[in-house]
Structures are given as C-alpha cells and as structure tokens.
Amino acid sequence: MGKVKFNFSAGPAVLPEAVLKEAAQAVVDCGGTGLSILCMSHRGGTYEALHMEALANLRDLLRVPDDFAILLLQGGATQQFSQVAMNLAQGKPADYTLTGQWAEGAFKEAGKVAAVRVAADSRKVQPARVPLASEIKVGADAAYLHITTNETVDGIQWTSLPDSPVPLVADMSSDIMSRDIPWNRFSLVYAGAQKNLGPAGVTVVIVRKDVAEKAPSALPAMLRYQTHVEKDSLHNTPPCFSIYVLALVTRWVKAQGGVAVLEQRNRAKAAKLYAAIDGSGFYRGTADKAYRSIMNVTYRLPNEDLEKTFVKEAEAAGLSGLKGHRVVGGLRASIYNAMPESGVDALIQFMKDFQGRHS
C-alpha cells in the first residue's frame, strides 16, 4: 500500500490537516499548560472552555435557535436509534421512512422501545432513491417522522425534506454541517461525529427543549436527554478528546467561511465527480440522479474483478478507502467537508488513467 495522499473513507473520515496537527500537539501539551488534553480534569477551566466553545460554535455554524439544546453524547448514532424513541415517542407511535441500511437500523431499534410504523419504504427501488412525496404516509397522531438525511451505503440523500404533519427527527450523521438546517421542521437531529464533525467517540444531538423536557422521568439519567440539557453535557466525564477535536473542526469550518461556503464547495466537488462518471462510458453511478448524495459518491465498474483491481491500484496510488460498503459492493468515494477539491481532482485523473489501461 502506498502512503495515503487522499482518504475517501466513509468514516471515521478525513479531518483537516491543520486540525490534526493542533490535536497532536495537545496530546502532549495542551495550550502550554504542560498537561495533555487526555489527562486533564473535565471540571477544570482549560477543558471546560474548550467544551463550551464546541457547543457555542456548533450553535453558531448550524444556526441553532435558542429553543433547541445541543448535547454532546456517546454511543454513536446507533445508540440514538433507541434513545430517540425512549425520549420522544411519549406514548405515541413514531413513523419511519426506510431508505437504506441506516434508516432500517433506526426503525428496528426504535421498535424495541416504542410503537413504530413505516411511513414509506424505498429500500428496494433501483436505482436507489428516497421515497417520492406520493409514497409517504405520515399519521397525524405520530410523535415524529424519522428520516435518514443521507444513506452512506447507497449514496442517496434527501435533496428536500418530506412534507409531514408532525415534526421531523433526523439522523444526519453523514451530512450534518454540509447544508443549512430549517429548524422549524425538526424536533431533533442527531449525528455521530466521525464524518463531518470530528473523530469517532462523540455524538451530537440537537433537541427542542420543550420536547426533551417531556421525556419520561423514569429513564436512566444517561439515556434521558434532559439530564444532559441541564448539565451542558457534563453530567459525567465526557469523551473529552473527541469533543476537543470537534471544537477544532468547528474553528476550521468558521475559518472556511461557514456552512454555506462548504455546501457550495461540496456541490462543486460532487458535480465534478458525477460528471466524470456519467461522461466516462465506463463507470456507472448507482443512485437515481435526482437523489444523489453530495457526500458519498457510489459507482460501479463493468465487473467485480475490475472493481477489485481499481481499489488495489488506487490504494497503491495513495487514494484510500474507495471500496464500497460490503453489503452492496462497488466503489464509493466519500467526499466530506474536509476532502479538498484537489483530492477529487486526483481521483478523477486516476479514474481516467485506469479507464485507459483497462477498457
């Protein structure tokens, strides 16, 4: 394997180089204190300032209104699959759109703690897409409608939000911080950090305060959002290092000009890569063009042997993480916020060269 030049991993994904350098320094000595960021009390001033900065920057960048709380939790989106329903179902059924592997996980886990219903199911549609408006049936009695805004496995994305008589709850693990969020449509948004926000180990939950407050008080403290709302996510020892790196990433996003700038860049990167695929007569995109993800570009080659060769040769050329998810096979280029345009250019050039050698 060649030394990695560009990392297309679906997650834990590439982070900005400047963030990595600063984080490495802080592992030895955080801000000249003589203390590693790994070895300081979470009740001390140095850590607390970083923790509060992460929260404030998230609020600022994502334009989160005051009636929402931002929580920094553990367990990944997978723990949220059940925790959302424990807190938000509140005796009502909850409706789910099934768009792929991650939506399915959310639905299955919620079903263990609440009554769940299928509002739409587009999992078997080919080419892959999210449900059409006409296919979605949401009960007016539902506690919420759950969507997975971006499905990393199939490379599809909700390009606009579904109509719904009830508030939305969304797993935004793989596209948070890539576009503006219309908060008036949501009760709750959650995201594992390891794509656009930071390293694995911290999960961001943004929840409407009045909804969190009404969750059953009998829930274990760690599973009840309200515990963390009241303690600024310092109820117990938080995953300090992951939150610290998240703070650095939010600083980086600010320095780039914010979410709108990143969205524009991401659309340009994705458009370029999809155009290279569509124009090749060799590579074939797997998702319905109207619902293509700007984060995870999934595509195929004429046969699986060629796909294996592609992944191997790409690795050797320093382009890593291009193998598709094991469930669907094929190729996948994850081009999250921290993937520079030069990485996409290098991939496109490699794809052209590969086509020349193998078509």
Add this chain to the structure above:
Amino acid sequence: MGKVKFNFSAGPAVLPEAVLKEAAQAVVDCGGTGLSILCMSHRGGTYEALHMEALANLRDLLRVPDDFAILLLQGGATQQFSQVAMNLAQGKPADYTLTGQWAEGAFKEAGKVAAVRVAADSRKVQPARVPLASEIKVGADAAYLHITTNETVDGIQWTSLPDSPVPLVADMSSDIMSRDIPWNRFSLVYAGAQKNLGPAGVTVVIVRKDVAEKAPSALPAMLRYQTHVEKDSLHNTPPCFSIYVLALVTRWVKAQGGVAVLEQRNRAKAAKLYAAIDGSGFYRGTADKAYRSIMNVTYRLPNEDLEKTFVKEAEAAGLSGLKGHRVVGGLRASIYNAMPESGVDALIQFMKDFQGRHS
C-alpha cells in the same frame, strides 16, 4: 499557574509520557500509513489490529478467563450503573453496598430499571470506610451484590472482597489494573478508562459470558452486552482513538512487568505518602486507616484557608489537581499507575516545605 510537572488529577488522570508521545504521532500519521488514527475506517486492518490487541492485552494482564468476555463500550461507568441492572437483574432483586458517592450513583440508576436493595450502608461512618463483614446482609435470592471497589471522593477502598452468597458486580473505574482480580467471585466488572486504562471515552466491561447471554433479548442492541460480545465490540463505530490509547497503555503495563509490579509500586507510593501525612502533626488523613485507598489519598489541613493556599502554591510549583472533590473539600492526591514515585516524592517535599512555611 506554573507548568505542570506532576498531575494528581482524579481523572481524566495522568498517562505515561511514552504513551502520549506515541499517540500524538499517530494523530498525524499512524504507523507510517499516512493516515491519522482519527481518520481511518474501524473496519480496516490497521485499526482492527489495534482493537484486537487492546482486548488481548487486557485479557492477558488482568488474567481474564475464557468464560468472560471483554467489551469496549461508551458512556462511562455512569451508563453502566443502569446497563448492568438491565442486563443482569433478570427479574431478581439486586443488592448494593453504599460506600460513597459512586456506589450511591450505581444504586440510584439501577433502581430505575430493576428492584434494588441496600446490603450495607457505610456512607455516614467517620472516618470513612467500607462496611464491615458484620454489617453486610446479602439476600440469597439476589441477582448480584454490587460494590464500588474504590471510592475516589472519600479515598477508601475494599481491601478485601465482601463475603457474598451471590456473585459480585463491581465498579472498578478507579482501581482496575492496580491489583489482581479473583474472577471466580465475579459476574461482571466495569471501569471507565480515564484513571488507570487510558483517556475518557471508552468503558471496559468484563462479563461472564453465560450471564450476558441470558439478558433480555428485547433490550436495545447497544444496551445489551451480548451484542458486543458477538461483535468483539465492533457492532458500530467504536471510540477508536480512546481504544487505541488504551492499547498503548496496556503495552506500557506489560513493559513495566504487569499488574503485580504496578501493585507493589502503588503500595509503596501510597505508604510513603500516608506516612508523610501521619508523621506530620499537621496534615490529617480522612479515611479509616484500614480502608485507605492506594489510588486516591485524601487529607485535610488545619483549616480551609490553608487548604486553598496549599492548592494554589502547589499549582505554582507544578503539582496540579490536588484539590479535593467539591462535595467533601480538603485535598486529594490521585496516584494512579502512571504517577511515578518521583511525583510522590515531589509532593511530599512540597508538603514539608509548606508545613514549614505555614505551621
């Protein structure tokens, strides 16, 4: 504040310098791959090897028998407080010994998901100690007897395990890896990593496989130990960096000669510090001498103003984290595995000088 020379924080606590240096390097480039440890897929070979090494080293160092599974989870000991009861109560009552703040937390959270009983309560005894054998009443019908092997706030420790007709479950967050564990007495042991094992963000759970298997199958996947038993704690994206540093710490423990060597060192460090306190006629230990912790040494000065001055002057001298827990006040020196004897020597010297200046 002076630059920190020795860090007596109760947690997240000091880690070996060599571990910090290697971890810092891996944040930029892990093992010459060109990939940061923060940015690599948890399904890739490099991470998986480190993950499996952490598990294997824990098994080796703690002499964990084959009929126990080792899990690397998230949420800290605080999440285990309820998760233990969800999985292990299995329709029976669970008995708890109340020895201080952490035992109380475990009892309270377990009570939200299972029937719990007080087997003994030594919380108000002064000087602080764990319950005497004669004070402990465990029901033969109990699912388990819960103990908190070391209470960081009060500086007390179970110096020997209580007799019990049922298996023990123990929160060992603050003394795991400091002494041998007689596994035949236990169903489960859990520990947040941030004292003796690594940074915050990963929680080690070691559970008897037959017990984990019998947990209710209706539990959400993330909360059911069996999910993680079956997947080697790779059911979803794990807290990769915290686990990586845990792997480095286990390598370090091995290089030191293992748990027995560390135990000997810890006993020597604690004996030295307690002797300095007892012989001073100025400092006063707060715990019953028979149950003093070898991890957290708690003591007082003649008055609170002096204690404040002590903490301030110690910080200025590069000795950080000596303030007692906010609930009890006073002073606390946490001298976990990674605190070198020279750190304890420096503290003792500072204490002598301080006494000279202020008595």
